[in-house]
Amino acid sequence: MKLVAAKVPVSTVWTAPDAPRDVDAPAIAAQPDVAAWATSMDTETRLGLHGRTLTQLLYAEPVLVRSERDGWSEIVAPWQPSSQDALGYPGWVPSSHLGELPGAATAPVAVAVPTAPLFAEPGAGAFAELSFATVLASVEHADGYTRVATPDGGSGWLADDVLWSGGAGTADDRLRLGSQFLGLEYLWGGTSAYGLDCSGLVHTVNRVLGLRTPRDAHDQADTLENIAIDEAQPGDLYFFAHPGKPVHHVGFVSPAGMLHASETGKRLENEPITEDRRATLATAARL
Template structure:
């Protein structure tokens, strides 16, 4: 059955890039377009400037639901990523991706995934301890169990596969149902320190500032918007000086929208002691650091999810 306009579909590759337009694709982006997509090779093949090109809006993870709004004969589909809230569209984040990276939504589309990948990167196997069937599955990917763990391996349903696939049971946990604690937020976020900066990135292969926030809370079972300005708008503002670890700092230049966001790592009633963990465009990686004087000059608020 083909992917159809007006119907729901799900992402059938480990990571699918959501593009601003098919025309935004560059020759260096070829590894990201296949099925399976080789995101590791894609990121490794780009230089630092290519990694911050604006052609990619976001990334979608295996099993993520989309509404297909257009299917073109050249192999591209316009979709709305319904699991990534956005002010751009009340239904979710809009963009383009290759139709080959989608699979029609099955009858179990409404089944609630009960486990989430906790490893930064793992793989799904054809059988327990068997050959790899789907590499590059990343932190925050939500899956539906296909049974109970067996000998340290967990069976799960995967889009486009009729038989269950398997991954190490230690690489998945139950999707949390309680509100995350600040400690849990920082534990997940700290595991991504050192990941390279990738515009539109949403994985341990590369990530941007709002992608880091979205992914951390996704892993913890809390849906948040994809873009920094939307994340700040959706959270509760708290007075500067009363922020605590696990809150967010947002940044904007005078008269402009919020352009950067980071996770507070320590309560700081003294403005000179503020620290955050963030995906830094200038230093091109995820790091934890004190707010510089220049950064503090653009600090516009603190927010709590």
């Protein structure tokens, strides 16, 4: 295996090289346009992603390559813990989306707004638009900007006001960060500003705060500190499961009820828990 990094802003991870459909071409292009791909899909097309997409990689995220075939790489994502593989979340991505690891690996900074321009020089010449929860190694600071190491030996600059600087964060911070995506359409396998699924919302918010949380809801429930449902406070997590079945849904406890990415065909919301949903409320966890 070799260790590399995602060199595109968002790379969607697929179940197999033949999983993408014609409509998914923008997502697997050498320079993917995930925003256009997400916008192009109606609910039926999004439902067709079930069994095709798994998760997403963000810019500079480290990746272990297991094998390569016909322009595709079989990978695991170490930053996305999974019970499927001890090394990280497994799947397939176009090999064109991968490059050399950034030269620096210390003093990490995280993008804390939905999207942020990455500049060639401070304030001018943006060459990429990075998603929320992108984590990069900082190299230097100057006049309200931070220089970061990028894949393939390069560097770029991010405005300091798009970066998280609050340490581990509080319950209020988790809800505030997640609330930036209210109204965003649910995307199966989404971990980017262009679409999130339920566990993707939890995973990415925690990544901004420096917490490495499992990628999937059932793994989050198995790994995090479980608490009694009636002890849950805003900023904690609710988990949902049918009797005798694994956890299938997660959301942040909020004063309104729950902040969550509901399901395909719906949008990220902060609303009271419905009676149907409450019937499957199985446990809670504290971050």
